[in-house]
Amino acid sequence: MSTSRFSLPLGVAASCVVAFAVPTSVPAAAPPQRHDAAAPARGPAELEALLARYDxxxxxxxxxxxxxxxxxxxxxxxxxVSRLYWYTDLPAAQAAARASHRPILALRMLGRLDEDLSCANSRLFRATLYSNTAVSKFLRENFILYWSSERPVPKVTIDFGGGRTIQGTTTGNSAHYVLDENGEVLDVLPGLYAPTAFTTELTKSLVLANEVDDLSAARRTEVISRYHKTAATQLDKAWAGIVGAPYLPARRALLTQADVDSALALAQRATFSKAFIEVPQLSAITAGTNPGAVSDTEVALWASAGQKTWKIGGPIAVSPQ
Structure with missing residues (x-):
């Protein structure tokens, strides 16, 4: 099956970066979860009890x-904060999906989701998506959550002497795969998304999952292929509509009207920051290859493009200075 993929350079706008693909391989299993022998059994119900005790x-x-x-x-x-339960065993996630008749949202990443220094994307997912009350509720009610690690995340340590060090990650990406209850891939959301864009795309994936449920293999392939072709066409139209979108050069801010300081706008601003986390360290340790620089003007441009595409806030015309 052919794959249609649209990508943008470093910077924002994850909201505009949507790849429409029909992968054929299932994300691999996560590393085994580490537990004390006396720890209670893992499960959503047990998590709710622990959270109630915490509260x-x-x-x-x-x-x-x-x-x-x-x-x-x-x-x-x-x-x-997120109140989300993540499976780290794919067969267990599939069993839960079958029991609940819900698709699986499978996060494929570098590092581990239960550690601070996982890849930058996953850290931003925790900060801007999973911690968002509306997104968290949406995920709990509609998906079985599962994560797996591609490999340990690359890290760099700066030694200041005297036992003082700073450690950070250097590169890495993540993708959310939508799987059916049998673990077959239906859709993928690569990279960073604003909360509104994230739930919008996953809502479409839910419709697809319901549509292909119980279809024959041939009919299923046809429906999935049509879905992604239609999505690619819609993306082309949205991209064409970005032309002429106003933005404010040399300012790290979205262009909104009354709701510029709303939580939604703040979350959208946060999603363009991955490059600022990783590129400085990568530049310092990489010989020869320039990983790319993100200028203030480029950030403002892609932020405005993301706003217009996903209808976040209200772009306003700005007179040149």
Missing amino acids: RMKPGPAREALALAIDQHAGQRYAT
Whole structure:
């Protein structure tokens, strides 16, 4: 089956970066989850009980220790914020999907979702998507969540002497695959998305999952192929509509009207920051190849493009200065 992929350079706008593909391979299994032998069985119900206990506790060391235990149980760092349960075993995720008649959202990443220094994309997913109340609720109600690691994330350590060091990641990407209950890939959302764009695309994937349920293999392939061809056509139209979108050069801000400081606009602004996390370190340690620079003007341009495509805020005309 042919694959149609549209990509943009470094910078924003994940909201505009949507790849329409029909992969044939299922993401590989995640590393085994690490647990104490006396730890309770993992599962969504057990997570809810732990979170309820956490919510009743007063701030302090005991509550902080429980938060770390919850992260391990949930399979995600900062799970007390996201309230999401992630499977790390694909067969277990498939069994849960069959029991609930829901598709699987499979995150393929570098590093581990339950560690601070996973790849930059996954850290931003935790900060801007999974922590978003509306997105978290949407994921809990519509998907079985599963993550797997491609390999450890590349890291660089800066030694200041005297035992003082700073460690960060250098590169890496992530993708959310939508799988049916049998683990077959239906759709993929690569890279970063604003919350609104993320739920919009996943809503379309849910429609596709329902449409192909119980179809014959031949009919299923036909429906999936048509879905992605239609999506590619719609993307071309959206891209054409970006022409002439106003933006403010040399300013790291979206162009909105009254809602410029709304949570939605703030989340959209946050999604263009991956390059600022990784490129400086990568530039310092890479010989020869320039990983690319993201200028303020480029950031403003792609932010405006993402706004217009996903109807986030209201772009306004700005007079040249």
